[in-house]
Amino acid sequence: MRKSHLSDDRLLEVCLDQASFAAEQQHLESCPACAERGTHLARMLADVTDVTVAEADAAFGADRLAKQRARILQRLELDGRSGRVITFPASHPHGPSLRARPRMRWIAGAAAAGLVIGILADHVAHVVPSRRGAPTQIALQPTGATLQAVSTSMSEEELLGLLEVAIEGTGGASLGPLDDLTPRVWEVAAQ
């Protein structure tokens, strides 16, 4: 008879019946402490098995199993089609299929590539020139300046006149750089 108690791992092996452990079985018969530990472990495993089996059986009741069986046999008759019923819109049989027409793939691919090139070209055209002319920074501070609604039908002269008035008003100093860049009305008129 073994003097020392069984280790947890050894007890687990005996409990799971992984091999025939004659010596350990003998020890369990003569050692109440180890026997009790073994009984606890076996009960825990039995409980877990019971609960997991019950959980699956509750999910798969007799009705569901009968339907499943019927569906399997039906699929075998139909030579193994998909198990999940697909809803109506996804299973439209007459819709255009890219798989059926390989040339359609090329057209779709070319259209997608064209779209990407167009977006990139547009991006380059707008971003690169603005980087070249970036040094001028204009800070617009509308303090004291009155905002007026500007009609889109306003003539060029009227617009330039309004700009002149705004520059001459209070807080116009911040618009100095913009003023420097803008040609005068009389200059434009003289041209």
Next chain:
Amino acid sequence: MQSPATAAAPAPAAPLHRDSEVAAEVKALFVSGKRDAARERFAELVTLLQRRAARIAYQYLRDVHDADEAVQDAFVKVFTHIATYREALPFEVWFTRILVNRCLDLQKARSRRLRWTVSPSPSAQAPTPEPAAPQQTPEERLLSSERGRRIMAAVEQLPERQRLVFTLCQIAEQSTNEVSQTLGVSEATVRVHLFRAVRKLRGLLARER
């Protein structure tokens, strides 16, 4: 001491050799061109293994619809490939391997799907069982008990691989050798996963006492 396999006493499962016999008959009919007769014989095989397959798939996927689909697909695949079945291997092992592979495929597909969708709250994903009512079945009563809830929560916390090995050993009642053939890993690896699963379950359930 009572063996866990006998102590658990789940619903009666088919003896292992019976399904192999029927599978050999189905194969013979299929190979000889008697496809209709093979299909009729195969129905018995479905009856023998269906419940066990549903338990395995459900424990692995934790979703009744996915599990249903996995079981259906596995049976259909087995029938269409029955000519390649080798009688030297227990039929249940071959079938379970196909079922587990299908479960893995569905699991991957579900992970991909979930990546692009907002997952529901945990409470919505796993509704807690209702309190025991007189009309409940024994299974439902067990699940709604405090002990049942704790065990379900503990099993839920097992890593995927450990849960699968535990399910195959304890619920499908396969030996570690059969599980190693099913999963295509060594028997030592199966044993390691099984031991870790049991240790973790024991720790979790002891902590909650």
